[in-house]
Amino acid sequence: MKQLLTIRREWLLLVIIAVIALGVGTRAPVFLTWRNGMDIANDSAILAILVMGQMLVLLTRGIDLSVASNLALTGMACALIGKAFPGMNIVVLIAIALAIGALLGSINGWLITGFNLPPIVVTLGTMSAYRGAIFVASKGAWISDQDIHEGIKGLPRAEWLGLPALVWFALLVLVLATVFLKYRRAGREIYALGGNPHAATYVGIAVPARLRLVYTLSGMLAGLAGLLWVGRYSIAYTELASGYELTVIAACVIGGVSIGGGVGTVLGATFGVLFIGVINAALPVIQVSPFWQQAISGAVILISVTVNARSERRAGRQILERQGVTG
């Protein structure tokens, strides 16, 4: 029954997205062209990659506020490395981005499990720490277009089999996330421990190991997103993607991922990303100030959680479960 409800909710979101797209399309037919669809997909790809990482964390009742800082720090590191070694292969750079991101994420996981600290506070701290580290690494300088490694710049502009490379990256991440959460033991355990951490410990799930895994994966995906972001916008600076963590969390919440843990699907979260992408693309087309985007996301978050709460009444939770849950 619960399964049915969540499925219905996701398709409802898709219907809403379709209605918005069609509504805008009737006023501006250009909105419903393949080209525009690809633009939306391209713009949403990086967000989708970040959302998959954030969803894993949210499923465990955690939160990762450091993703945007991680993205910017890894992006800056890759830009600096690319500037120093212009001959470096892009595959090596991608591996470096994944490694740096994973390292930064694992620091979160290590602090949270090693000292039994609340994720929201740890990632609040690393959010500032990583952001400052960018300034230290770059000495405050911008790395602009001419200094960005050709491979990094070329990647988001490449097209494989008619689809932009960014979309392929996002699809790959989506597929991997689906397989991981649906068919892998570790993935199922993440749902279990988010649903009930105490029970998860009793049935023998290695909770600290799983938590370290999700924060490392979230970091790794943020690292990949950092490389792609720097390539797409051809610039790296300290304030890159500042505040983007809230957009990432917003996409998750709109997509039906519960902050309370244990509830959320790859499909739903993808629709959440798509929703934000469609709204962003639609506003300029119907000549509404793009400044509305943030207010609309906010309103949609509130509406979707309120609707969720109505269909599934449960007692209010504290911001975070009390200590001992993760131990």
Add this chain to the structure above:
Amino acid sequence: MKAWNIWERVLLALLVLLLIVFGLTQPGFMSVDTLADSTFNFSEKGLLALAIALLIVCGEIDLSIAATLALCSLAMGYAMKAGAGPWAIVAAALLTGGVAGAVNGVLVTRYKLPSIVVTIGTLSLYRGLALVALGDQSISGYPEVFSVLGNSYVGEVIGVRWLVVPIEFVTLCGFALVVGLVLHRTVVGRRIYAIGANPVAARFSGIEADRYRFGLFVFAGLMAAVAAIFLTGRIGSTRPNIAMGWELDAITMVILGGVAIEGGRGSIVGTVLSVLLLGLFTFGMGMANVTGIVMSMVIGMLLIVSMVLPRLLKSGRAPA
């Protein structure tokens, strides 16, 4: 639940240490004028921190508080444009803050939603509305009295020249005293702790938990309005990105002040000491020509260290 515990002593020691170190290394730091001027940089954030401290002790959080501040500042701008006098402008700010807080409160208490999700939503909504209303414009030309409120010293206003304490800072101290007394010396305060420590038990003990939660959210909105009045007065204009990201600064102040994010523990004394510590630290580093972003890095690490250390010292046990 004591207002004066180990952590407060540690903070006080750190504060003294900080004054000594900056006093010795930065010529001019230890003068009365410099210290008085330094308070301009953290008084408004301190006001937000007081409200956040109460909410976190109660087991809730408000991420929308800085966005509420922006909305209040916007309301002041519109009130001024409509030809309102200073009192009406203040009333507009307070009304907007109160309503914004009440919206959070209703969503949390009436619909039983987790406050972190609600306030992420209202953060986007409030900040978004400010952006929609102003775009890339700003509103300026506020009455002189607001500039005085934000930039002047108590001594100037009452005619005692040696009293170089900014009005903002006096206001912060006043609110800190009231909030501290309420939390630590009244039944209301005890109940806030009780709700934060165990909401279910608190409800069974006959505490109207939801009424307290709602009240605290409205209070947070009102404090955001007060901070908006001072900040708008101090910088003399309303911009849509006013106080951007301050919610995280205020939460950092509160957590570093020893308030447990799980609720039920912490004190206003610790919060105030932490506001002073972070404020003076930022100011002193600024005098030493350290960039703001590096300071926020240090503060971020400080936040983590301040949580890791007590746990290391107590070999894994939670701090008292």
